[in-house]
Amino acid sequence: DVKVTQSSRYLVKRTGEKVFLECVQDMDHENMFWYRQDPGLGLRLIYFSYDVKMKEKGDIPEGYSVSREKKERFSLILESASTNQTSMYLCASSLPWGLYEQYFGPGTRLTVT
Amino acid sequence: TQLLEQSPQFLSIQEGENLTVYCNSSSVFSSLQWYRQEPGEGPVLLVTVVTGGEVKKLKRLTFQFGDARKDSSLHITAAQPGDTGLYLCAGKERGAQKLVFGQGTRLTINP
Numbered sequence: 001d002v003k004v005t006q007s008s009r010y011l012v013k014r015t016g017e018k019v020f021l022e023c024v025q026d027m028d029h030e031n032m033f034w035y036r037q038d039p040g041l042g043l044r045l046i047y048f049s050y051d052v053k054m055k056e057k058g059d060i061p062e063g064y065s066v067s068r069e070k071k072e073r074f075s076l077i078l079e080s081a082s083t084n085q086t087s088m089y090l091c092a093s094s095l096p097w098g099l100y101e102q103y104f105g106p107g108t109r110l111t112v113t
Numbered sequence: 114t115q116l117l118e119q120s121p122q123f124l125s126i127q128e129g130e131n132l133t134v135y136c137n138s139s140s141v142f143s144s145l146q147w148y149r150q151e152p153g154e155g156p157v158l159l160v161t162v163v164t165g166g167e168v169k170k171l172k173r174l175t176f177q178f179g180d181a182r183k184d185s186s187l188h189i190t191a192a193q194p195g196d197t198g199l200y201l202c203a204g205k206e207r208g209a210q211k212l213v214f215g216q217g218t219r220l221t222i223n224p
Contacts (some may be wrong), residue, residue: 005147031210040122042201042216043156049211060212076195090155099144099163100205106154 003027004105006091011042012111019078021108024090029103030096032074034058034066037088049074050096081112117204121216127223129191134218136202137184143179143207145185150199150217192222
């Protein structure tokens with residue numbers, strides 16, 4: 001059974017803290033994505049990576065950075081968390097060809113106080 | 114950025130009723146996917162449609178891709194409480210590696 005796992009289901013951090021969200025996939029997918037999901041706004045792409053050490057900005061990259069040192073792992077970093085980054089964060093992976101169907105992790109609900 | 118508009122955003126109906134959810138864009142997509150997301154979980158892929166006019170069925174769910182590949186619909190027959198969830202459509206532009214998601218339709222089926 002294919003799997004995308006995220007390091008935490010729930011996370012509470014304080015304003016100004018550095019936050020790391022980890023995502024691991026076991027499908028040998030080249031593409032990995034980080035989204036945030038807010039009510040009424042759907043899924044908005046923060047960053048994606050199409051290969052190790054390769055990354056591209058999505059629609060809302062401000063305040064975030066990413067790291068992909070290994071094919072199976074894609075990390076999202078909030079350099080200095082702010083309250084407006086309180087959200088559900090979803091990681092996904094896909095093959096770089098075919099139908100580009102995405103497989104999602106269970107999400108991390110991050111609260112910044 | 115291409116936009117996908119889903120309607121309605123919220124839908125609450127009784128068990129046994131039929132419903133249709135729409136996903137529209139002014140742009141052409143090479144494929145379109147539908148996902149369902151349950152509370153506290155990530156979205157799960159239901160179906161991918163590729164050809165204009167294509168119809169796919171998944172038990173009581175019928176998915177259609179518009180002839181011009183700009184829109185899609187999801188029809189549920191005899192809805193059941195287990196169909197409750199957030200339904201997301203997502204389109205892929207030709208040559209792109211990423212998907213564009215609609216804002217979702219939150220469906221509640223009342224027993």
